[in-house]
Amino acid sequence: MSSSRPYNREFVRTFFTSPTAVEGEDDSAKMIRSAAQLRGMKAPDVWVPDNEDATAPNMRAEGVENIVSVVAEHGADFPGEIHPRVVWHRESPTTRYQGFQQMLEIADPDNGAVDHIDGFVIPEVGDLDDWKKADEFFTIIEHEHGLEAGSLSMSVIVESGEAELALGDLRAEMGKPSNNLERLFLLVDGEVDYTKDMRAMTPTGELPPWPELRHNTSRGASAANLIAVDGPYDDIRDVEGYRERMEENRAKGMTGIWSLTPGQVVEANTAPLPPKEGRWLLDTGETEVELTSQDGTEVYAGDDLSLAEADDGAYVLTVAGNEQRLDEDELRDELLDRTSYVPSMSDIVDSMEEFEAAKEAGKGAIAMTQSATVEIDGVEVELSKDRMWDEATYQAAQTPITLFQDVYANRPDQHEELEEMYGADVVERATSVGN
Secondary structure, eight states: OGGGOSOOOSOOOEEEEEESOOTTOSSTTHHHHHHTTOOGGGSOSEEEEEOSTTSOGGGHHHHHHHHHHHHHHHGGGOSSEEOOBOOOOTTOHHHHHHHHHHHHHHTOGGGTOGGGOOEEEEOSOOSHHHHHHHHHHHHHHHHHTTOOTTOSEEEEEEOSHHHHHHHHHHHHHTTOTTOOGGGEEEEEEOHHHHHHHHTOOOTTSOOOOOHHHHHHHHHHHHHTTOEEEEOOOOOTTOHHHHHHHHHHHHTTTOOEEEESSHHHHHHHHHTTSOOSSOEEEEEOSSOEEEOEEETTEEEEOOSSEEEEEOTTSOEEEEETTEEEEEOHHHHHHHHHHHEEEEOOHHHHHHHHHHHHHHHHTTOSOEEEEEEEEEEETTEEEEEEEEEEEOHHHHHHHHHHHHHHHHHHHHOGGGHHHHHHHHOHHHHHHHHHTTO
16 A cells, blocks of 8 residues: 555654744735745644634635635645645534535645645544545545646544544555555544544543544554544643543554644654663652662652661661562662653664674674662662664664654754754664664
């Protein structure tokens, strides 16, 4: 399927929506005009001029005009992809026809925007029959305007139980002669309307977390060779919560997330990238905390865990009020169980290069050592752990590097910031390792 899809990206970090027409403004297109001029880490991988929920119904005709005008003027210089969202609804033929008309107008070559349009986002889809209706409209639009077949990609927003169930059937349907669903690009969660469709309630009125939906969307994207994107995180002031949500998503294989503000775009663009510096973490029994590096020593300065050396040479480790009396080897084993290391970009590249060299020399597996001096309450303990690297380990480690390489290839406007972040030497090595 990958050979026929109309896009090159393997990853999408950011899905940024902007109202296409703002009522009561001298320039109703000011929001998308501003978004079209974002650059570097402030610019999303996918920009979505939103002519559906973000734009009032009475402004959507003007919104179409604004999309055409702004994209025709700024689209050539925009560093990400442009995928307008149009109106659609699985239960409304009238709304589906309106979405078709919006796409037909935006994609008209005479209007000067379509050369910079990568595809369209279709909201409120239902079962696969509904997805195929949208696909057929794309095919008609391409034919009517003399565009290359399959040149417009289609992304859908999963906002109903029907759409979620369709994810499980998607792989089997794609590639059949009766449809052109290979044009699919993004599967995007829309938790707000999904909550409404599920008739779900919480005591506070807040959205349920819906981890099952995010898992199912990520699984569906993986099975069909597509890209999964999480829905909006609407508490735009809660930066830490946004980061935690993205970390949970990445553990599900979902790199991308909806961004509502340029600030969220910056967070979502940088969060999936390997860190500049490695760091050691310690499980204190209450939480996992980052140790502070001081002159080559990893120092814990919290109160949840304590360590003291007894007169007889033993050690007393206290965790959550429970004391353990340990000898040196037992203490080392206990702290090894409680510590973990988050590798930096340089660490990952070093390890991959070392394994590649070993493989070139005919070795199928090698041991790599991580070591640190951990200090708790003034007591220092030398820790060292070996990890066996084989081809499977290498492939797993390659995922964040592949993401970086995809970003580097598709976002030249971010090269300078990436070199400032990691250093030119690490960037050069990271772009070539694994190839």
